[in-house]
Amino acid sequence: MVSGESDDDRPIVRTNRTTSQKRQRSPTERTATLLDLDVTDCPICFHPLTIPIFQCDNGHIVCSTCCEKLSQKCATCSLPTLSRNRAMERVIELLRVPCPNAGCSVVVSFSETSAHVNHCPFTQRTCPFSSCDFTCSFKDLCKHSVTEHSIAAPSVDGVSFSLSMFKCGTVMRLLISVAKRIILKERTTEGEGEGEVVVVEWFDMPDGRIFYACCIGPGTDKFSYCIRFR
Template sequence: MAEDDEININLSYRHAGDDGGGSGEEEERGHSESDGDDSVEEEIQSYDEHSESDGDVVEDEETGDDEEEESAGVHGEVAPSTRAAVEGVTVVDADTLECVVCCWPLRPPIFQCEVGHVMCSRCRDKLAAAGRCHVCGVALGGGYWRCHAMEQLVESIRVACPHAAHGCAARPAYYDLDAHQGACPHAPCHCPGVACGFVGSTTALLDHFAAAHNWPCITKVVSSGQKFCVLLQDGFNFILADHSRGGDATASHLLIIMLNMTQQPLGHVISVLGIHPHAAAKQSSSPKMQCELKFFSFLGSNGSHHQMSKFLVECSDRVDGLPDPKQCFQFIVPSCVVREGGGGGGIRIDARITIIG
């Protein structure tokens, strides 16, 4: 409607201009001079009145059109919600998010040839000297170009951690998922109990040990290299250790140390095992540990007994059950050096866990 008004106004304006312009001689042939002037003045006045009365309407209509165009976008239609459109989106061809050379997930900085084949920075550095694209063979006059659009795309693709069910709320970029999984503090471990199928994070596992099995658990965090004393009972005993190098005992740096004490014909046999959620990974981030155990017993008039051992400790996520005790180092305390009543009340051991790698 506004567009028709604009057309009509323009026609009236042109008509008024023509009448008042260079066609005076033609008007003199059909009208008197005074009538011609009156006619022109009336028409101009009519145009002015029309402009004054309709000017606001035209302006409002034009403004309305601008608002509609702004909301509609450059394509002439209202844009759908992008957030709703990408909800639950699936990448059909994951290869499009990989470097065309090494096939590793693309991560910034990303480069492309003139045709648009993208590659990671490491492959760009290796192949730039060739002067041609490794994929299409197009000559690279100015070298590979930085592909900022692809960088923004891969940065925006976020994925849920596979351990979300165990409490992890992180959503790393898709190319950082492997690195996150290798250090996720919510990665689960399996309970070492026979016929117990509990699986949970380090913190949840400690709670499960105490609540479901009533196993002794020392929840005070022991730092690497720190000496501590523990009263071991027959069966499983658990200690929470911090394996961070900076002393930051966060959830991602907590390690469960299991000391299993059993009674054998020779005495009390103690084996040590680290329970770590990433022990089974190909490039394991689980720490390498050295354990030092000391036992001292005063035997009265018969003297005293002192023994000490240092040995390496394996780590496991308990997926395959407990390791064979014969394959582990065993710290044996002879029964004859344990004071009367010591078996029922436990054996006091001085220990130190040192992270060596």
């Protein structure tokens, strides 16, 4: 203390705790409802926004894919889109939405919606047979294939439909002389609607035999099996 100063001469400093400290909220203190999910779509490609999200100085947002395609130039005002929109990224990160498929009760994070729909057994799929344009949920696809497209074929037990179960990673031998088409259903430990369906058809033509193979199932976007003829 400097000589001559009293306690009453010291400066008084007051701190406002309400502004210097972040207010703690309980998880259930505030909730909200998003009335229109279109605000979470990229305004350029209209696909759901994914992190990172970019913006220009005027606040126009764009997804990372479109940002790269447009050479980081805003499609609305032509300003550079170099800044991250952290607030919108946080909203996308915390947002939870129900599966859009009828019959599915799963709630997923917004960023995982596309991945879930791709594997959801309630997603609508087109019948794998070349001559059929019927559409149904994947969990009903095997039943439709057997009911509408199986061909009666002889077997050791009398007459059976050309439906066989297989385990992924094992060798499956098909007798193509028995029928004109075979339906293969993957054997899994999940529910009845799970597991891929593989359809093999063949057609006798004047110049030889044509084979057609198709694989359909949750998350499948290409044929991932190997077929060898002997």
